Amino acid sequence: MAGRSVIVLGTGGAGLRAALELYRAGIVVRVVSKGAPGASGATPSAIFSYCCAVPGDPANPSGLFRDDLLRSGLTVNDPHLVEWMCRDGYPRLQDLVQLGMPWSRSAEGDFDRANLPGHSATRAFHAGWRTGKALSTTLLKACLRAGIPFSQYHFALDVKIDEEGKIGLVMLDWLTGEAAVWECDALILATGGASAIYRLHTNPPGQTGDGMAMALRAGGEAVDMEFMQMYPTVLVHPPAVYGMEIATGRLFSAGARLLNRHGEDFYHRWEQGMVGQATRDSLARAIAREIATGGGTEAGGVYVDARNVPALMEQSRYVKFLQDLGVDLSRDMQQVAPGAHYSLGGVKVHPPAACPGMPGVFVAGEVMGGVHGANRLAGNALPETQVFGALAARESIEYLRSKPSSPVQPGDTRPRPVEQGESQVWGSICLARTRPSGRPVEELELDLREVMQQYGATIRTGPGLEEALARVEKLRRAFREQMMLPGRPGVWHPELLKAAELANMLEVAQALLACALVRTESRGAHFRDDFPDRDERFDGHNFVVRGHGEKMRVFRCDRTGKEKVEVWP
Amino acid sequence: MKVSCQIRRQEPGGNPWWERHEVEIREGSTVMDLLHAIAGRDPGLAFPPHHCKMGICSACSLLIDGRQRLACRTLVSAPDIRLEPIPGPPLIKDLLVDFLAWQEKLLTLGKEPE
Numbered sequence: 001m002a003g004r005s006v007i008v009l010g011t012g013g014a015g016l017r018a019a020l021e022l023y024r025a026g027i028v029v030r031v032v033s034k035g036a037p038g039a040s041g042a043t044p045s046a047i048f049s050y051c052c053a054v055p056g057d058p059a060n061p062s063g064l065f066r067d068d069l070l071r072s073g074l075t076v077n078d079p080h081l082v083e084w085m086c087r088d089g090y091p092r093l094q095d096l097v098q099l100g101m102p103w104s105r106s107a108e109g110d111f112d113r114a115n116l117p118g119h120s121a122t123r124a125f126h127a128g129w130r131t132g133k134a135l136s137t138t139l140l141k142a143c144l145r146a147g148i149p150f151s152q153y154h155f156a157l158d159v160k161i162d163e164e165g166k167i168g169l170v171m172l173d174w175l176t177g178e179a180a181v182w183e184c185d186a187l188i189l190a191t192g193g194a195s196a197i198y199r200l201h202t203n204p205p206g207q208t209g210d211g212m213a214m215a216l217r218a219g220g221e222a223v224d225m226e227f228m229q230m231y232p233t234v235l236v237h238p239p240a241v242y243g244m245e246i247a248t249g250r251l252f253s254a255g256a257r258l259l260n261r262h263g264e265d266f267y268h269r270w271e272q273g274m275v276g277q278a279t280r281d282s283l284a285r286a287i288a289r290e291i292a293t294g295g296g297t298e299a300g301g302v303y304v305d306a307r308n309v310p311a312l313m314e315q316s317r318y319v320k321f322l323q324d325l326g327v328d329l330s331r332d333m334q335q336v337a338p339g340a341h342y343s344l345g346g347v348k349v350h351p352p353a354a355c356p357g358m359p360g361v362f363v364a365g366e367v368m369g370g371v372h373g374a375n376r377l378a379g380n381a382l383p384e385t386q387v388f389g390a391l392a393a394r395e396s397i398e399y400l401r402s403k404p405s406s407p408v409q410p411g412d413t414r415p416r417p418v419e420q421g422e423s424q425v426w427g428s429i430c431l432a433r434t435r436p437s438g439r440p441v442e443e444l445e446l447d448l449r450e451v452m453q454q455y456g457a458t459i460r461t462g463p464g465l466e467e468a469l470a471r472v473e474k475l476r477r478a479f480r481e482q483m484m485l486p487g488r489p490g491v492w493h494p495e496l497l498k499a500a501e502l503a504n505m506l507e508v509a510q511a512l513l514a515c516a517l518v519r520t521e522s523r524g525a526h527f528r529d530d531f532p533d534r535d536e537r538f539d540g541h542n543f544v545v546r547g548h549g550e551k552m553r554v555f556r557c558d559r560t561g562k563e564k565v566e567v568w569p
Numbered sequence: 570m571k572v573s574c575q576i577r578r579q580e581p582g583g584n585p586w587w588e589r590h591e592v593e594i595r596e597g598s599t600v601m602d603l604l605h606a607i608a609g610r611d612p613g614l615a616f617p618p619h620h621c622k623m624g625i626c627s628a629c630s631l632l633i634d635g636r637q638r639l640a641c642r643t644l645v646s647a648p649d650i651r652l653e654p655i656p657g658p659p660l661i662k663d664l665l666v667d668f669l670a671w672q673e674k675l676l677t678l679g680k681e682p683e
Binding site: 034035036037038039040044045047130133140141144145150152175203204205206237238239240243244317318321324325326442486488490491492494495497 | 580581595596597598599602608609612613615617618619620621622623624625626627628642643644661662663665667668669672673676
């Protein structure tokens with residue numbers, strides 16, 4: 001295996017975990033990040049917990065965890081992926097213990113665990129209110145100690161796999177503005193989700209669906225793209241906190257009120273039951289409807305009045321953070337709207353991590369689709385990064401073992417120039433750099449995010465989705481034919497990063513809208529106003545996306561994967 | 570509100586200089602929002618492109634009026650503000666430093682970036 005090289009894209013929890021596993025197996029690994037490791041990726045922003053079953057604990061067996069995952073996934077999730085998730089969560093937590101992660105513990109040294117909605121066991125392990133940050137730092141520290149090389153501020157535009165299995169990555173160094181092809185024997189995509197295709201989302205910047213789009217362009221598949229988890233109560237004002245969530249969990253059951261701009265209760269007008277018992281999805285729907293019918297504030301939200309609710313949120317660093325920015329729930333009403341939170345869909349895998357159609361490519365983390373199904377339970381994103389990060393690495397090692405020799409010669413590892421036609425995205429970007437006039441990339445990006453917010457968010461309709469698809473098509477044409485990227489000499493070319501991200505956002509947006517259009521029912525995170533009920537005929541059925549741009553196709557698949565019918569366009 | 574912002578600029582390997590920007594921002598904006606507003610007019614201004622957005626990753630650390638603070642966690646409250654890169658880590662350009670090198674150094678000392 002000496003000399004075999006693997007590239008890991010992404011420095012969130014999944015990417016760093018995969019890199020460590022590869023390093024320990026003696027593989028030459030390089031980790032690439034479009035930002036700075038430790039700052040790029042959603043993992044450090046995960047506030048709370050890591051949920052897993054504990055072998056031998058009768059109150060928290062893996063079978064019970066599996067049942068919870070399958071129940072919340074509403075027959076959509078892949079049972080094989082669920083099995084892996086339930087089996088490996090605790091061993092991966094123990095790995096983090098070995099690496100020195102500071103889990104919260106009792107005075108006796110036992111793990112502190114919380115009980116979260118939707119979980120039938122007390123299984124939310126945590127490190128206080130900064131579990132994601134602690135996990136990220138622990139892994140980064142281990143990678144740096146091991147001397148694993150990082151390439152930061154590098155963006156993978158496209159991946160090409162030749163007949164010998166050699167993988168070429170068209171890589172943009174967006175600081176210098178130059179692109180080159182890097183070669184490797186195997187590739188791990190750990191590039192995160194796609195929440196940033198919406199105007200309002202809770203993620204840090206950069207969640208633009210890069211791995212999903214890259215896979216679709218390289219012959220891979222995406223699954224469950226119509227399921228985008230929306231967080232119901234995301235702050236929209238003041239500007240400093242735009243996109244920050246306020247924990248819905250105990251907010252309304254503790255007596256907080258939900259009011260429109262006239263100060264009226266409105267929940268009961270749209271949904272059954274009491275606001276105090278509302279689930280996340282019915283809260284999101286009621287708020288979205290109230291805003292859509294004119295009950296929203298100038299900033300595009302509704303009010304949460306929690307002034308009469310004592311000690312609503314624990315005095316965490318997060319509450320302190322909001323207070324520093326002038327947001328105090330005990331003092332003022334706050335304005336909220338539903339915002340994108342987590343991509344349930346993503347690259348389709350042959351469990352646990354291999355990509356059909358892309359030999360040598362493996363995926364892990366939010367970029368992967370299928371483990372959560374139509375909904376995700378709280379506390380399940382962090383274990384997903386660890387379980388599948390390690391599995392993707394192991395599968396890639398198995399893959400390398402199965403190949404007699406490396407097609408990548410030692411001399412190949414030096415980057416080579418990009419050839420004409422090797423990356424369509426890079427071609428469009430180069431053209432845009434020479435265009436003397438046209439539309440700036442920021443404008444196209446804002447347009448897309450607005451379209452997605454209006455038609456592809458909480459409440460969807462057939463005509464709205466059709467309209468959105470037409471507008472995405474227009475934006476894709478504008479990307480190729482009108483976009484301008486005025487160049488400057490020297491270091492720092494964020495406009496190139498933005499353009500490359502936009503290319504990916506357009507692919508992911510189209511995949512999401514197309515799947516949402518053909519799922520003519522409502523289920524979990526996907527709600528169709530024209531088909532408001534769950535339709536049993538969709539039970540166990542997934543929509544699988546293949547191809548990109550004008551050549552994108554959507555197939556309906558049953559659980560066996562045998563029945564595949566083209567349903568879009 | 571109208572803000573007059575003084576920024577220390579520096580090209581890789583070059584000498585630093587001060588630059589003043591007058592910008593209009595919405596009340597209740599952070600220093601990070603202010604930087605985005607300035608970059609809208611001067612796309613050449615380099616500053617931390619990715620950060621956690623919630624005051625914990627430290628990647629948006631700057632010297633704000635001479636004190637090390639987080640750009641995502643600091644409101645623009647006065648009409649005058651001065652921004653510099655944090656001293657110590659290698660400078661990439663303007664307000665952007667090599668965050669990875671910074672973390673590596675702190676971690677070997679057993680500390681975390683705060």
